[in-house]
Amino acid sequence: MYPLAQKHQSGAFSGTSSDTDSLRARLLALPRLHKRILQVTADTVLIWFSLWLAFYLRLDDLAAADPLNSHAWLFLLAPLLSVPLLARMGLYRAVLRHMGLPAVGAVIKGVILSAALLALAVWLHGPADTPIPRSVIFIHAVLSLILIGGLRLTMRQYFQTAGVHVRRRSAANAHNATRVAIYGAGTAGSQLLAALQGDRNRRVVAFLDDNPDLHERTVGGLPVHDPEDINRLIETLDIEEVLLAMPTTARSRRRAIIDRLAVLPVAVRTVPGIRDLASGKVRVNEIREIDLGDLLGRDPVQPDQELLERCIRGQTVMVTGAGGSIGAELCRQILACAPHTLVLFEQCEYNLYNIQSDLEERVRNDGLSVRIVPILNSVRDEHRLFDVMSAWNVDTVYHAAAYKHVPMVECNVAEGILNNVFGTLHCAQAALRAGVPNFVLISTDKAVRPTNTMGCTKRLAELILQALAFEERPVPYGVSDADSLPARTRFTMVRFGNVLGSSGSVVPRFRRQIQAGGPVTVTHPEITRYFMTIPEAALLVIQAGSMGAGGDVFVLDMGEPVRISALAEKMILLSGLSVCSPANPDGDIAIEYVGLRPGEKLYEELLIGANVSQTAHPRIMRASERRLAWEDLKTVLADLECAIADDNYPRIRSIFLEVVDGYRPECEVVDWIHLHHATGYAGETH
Template structure:
């Protein structure tokens, strides 16, 4: 038996190369303290599953796991306020767009736990829809839940399809998580980013207006604040769509037809937050894969930082923030302190029992290489456009008060943007984004594939 103060002695006497943490009930803050203590030793640190993981059937007793990166960040989630958490879900018909994505699927899992009457899974990826539907159906049978589940294939760019779904099922609440979110990918495919993120959000919101949906919650991002990329600027425009529609009498159709208006019974809410751990495109699984292969671990810049939050915590806060919206609200989640990605990579290397190869330690196991910022990537992300922020009844949720355009002015932006996209005029697209999105400051040349091909040709 060795005390925590005699770890080096234990290594010397036993030759241990791996240590298993069996402290599933400890707080995340306490687990971080333990990991910080162990980081200095040449030990591969892994964890024994917690009771809740065993009870849910996700893992077996004999399973051991890599350290949960959330433990490295050391932030304990605030338990949800039950009344807020249930307000827009219990006994209601709920629809999630992008239901198979990282945030969308977690929203579905938590909605399942909150006694919704019907849950509509709306998703354009057949595989993602099949995966989340299968998982939720198994859980419904295992836990004898009463919620009825309907997986629906479709695109947020099909307004009539969206409207018919919301009307026929009499949807009460929509969580709009469908979006293209990968910064470099959208930078190379500008037209799809604009049409999916902006027009898709407009069509989904106006379908909700026409169908009389009570609550509409947009999943936004910190990249919408003073963006340097197309993805962030399109997500800010998606926010502005909802802000423009949050008026007493709102337009319910957009296009060549004459505008139709009706009394706005839909409360539009936007929730803005940073990166979530384990999402598609997250650095964490990529770092683990690179470490397993012997390195190098690739980081874009030595000073790059990001906010991080676990997917379950983000989804819980999104649901609670959506319940507080009065119409046109932008809520910002408290993401804690930003994390330096290079330091995160170092911690991950150390906790697998390896050392960092550097100038100071040329014989180390794994090197960290800096590859340069990718198209549209920022060194630092922000959560607020201005300083006008106020607290809410929830300690982790703030309300941002930010300027936006009235509908008639915003409609002109959308018309011009669509026209420019259809003409593949990406110089004009960039100019329109500069004019409409506060703080949009693109860096570098346009790298859209079509634009680059035409320029070369």
């Protein structure tokens, strides 16, 4: 038993404490009408007492202050004036244990107004033989403010402090309650404490705060400690979980705090960010796992509003792959920039339904006048793409539709090419034919010196847009006459790495594995990846898409690469568990290394060459890379199409080797159909 728990069980919650708790419970259980009658009665008594005391202090004579003498009428009139005015000000509607500044204001206004009316009554009808000194009314007003307001502040503190004691005692008896420290003793911390009062699963025992002025003080009846004492507090208070209540703190500072807490035997969770709290989407008591964006430690750069809105505000915008992780976030950010129409192009019915429902709810809640158009189709259907772009006069296309899962595409080569390469080709050609002014391709760092099919397909997609952008008058592949095409489309590519929390990313998989008790599977001890949060990536994509002159390849600043094994270890530690390893064989969760999957590389890159220049945005760079002429690329695409039709996968690989700079395949062809045709092997899935 810990010393604090012994103290709570022995003296602090025995005898008088139980009587106090019983009285508090009875008061709280009273009907609202009875509570108001008690308040009115108490206020009447306090008004009489303050008036009597005002006479006594002014005249220094008990006989003169006697309400039964010639001033009895004043003692009757005072509460008849004050109580209705206090009620009119809303004082009796306020809940005492949650009383705030509005209730204090009601007391001040009610007392001042009633004192003014009382002074007027004395001036008009006061007895001439026993005049009432004017200062009596002033003293009475001051005393009434102190007594009536003080009573409510005292009762609020009584209920809140008693509530803290009740929570402590009940938690001391509830062996399964998690003992919690709140990091951050500001407004969010105190609100979180209040929100957790009725939580039987968590018991808040202390606050931590970096502000030395708060150390050794109390918030809500709990002490505020220096975070440097966290190791001692974990031992003495048996803390099992730390809740971060710092929604306005910079990410760099949050990362430093999380790094300090990650090595301790406690789970670390957080409350929502200030934007979510301010928008009303969530409440402070909605405790979450640590935002992995905090682990990156990068504070997002304030977006350039002019760049954000240049290709969106008042225009028709189309997003392909609108139901995917990046596509859906692009749609949300685009909606915030007030387009006229937002066209959602998606081949997965369920994903399309989800993003449409989400966006339409936002339109209703925010009172927007944006038209949402959901189109269920594939980017491999150029005729439908052209019909959609023409029918709605699309101004900007954000092409996010792609197969992105490296091992999946490696085993399904033809589908990856048809979707990523020819899907991009069809989108670009439809945009040319429909006269779409702006076309933005969402690319990936895996397009740089790829070791896999997915990376090759994304680099070919970039080459298609570069070729179309720099050709004097491009004749689209499969189109014989370009003379009737509208004005040139401005093609732009934006390349970045992994996004935290996207479908297929390691973060949700690690979370599931930790919740299941492990092991956490990592492909290789040294594998690293660049990471960015989905909202930051979407905002930068929109801004980069507005900057290009045509044919630009923009690269987002992804910060420092993250070692995946270190990320897995940190996620285990932040869950309050330990890593099972040779140095710690009794740990909770093991990390198992399962080997690189087909097409996977240890390190990702963002640039093919060193020719890169800065832009006006600090997180966006412009890359200058080798490109192919459109006529040459059309020949490559024709060869690639024939190879797919013939299931000639070695030929497909040879085309990649000829065209894609730096392509270094690190495994044999593992496409399922190729393996079946070559060996009769039907394949097994594991």
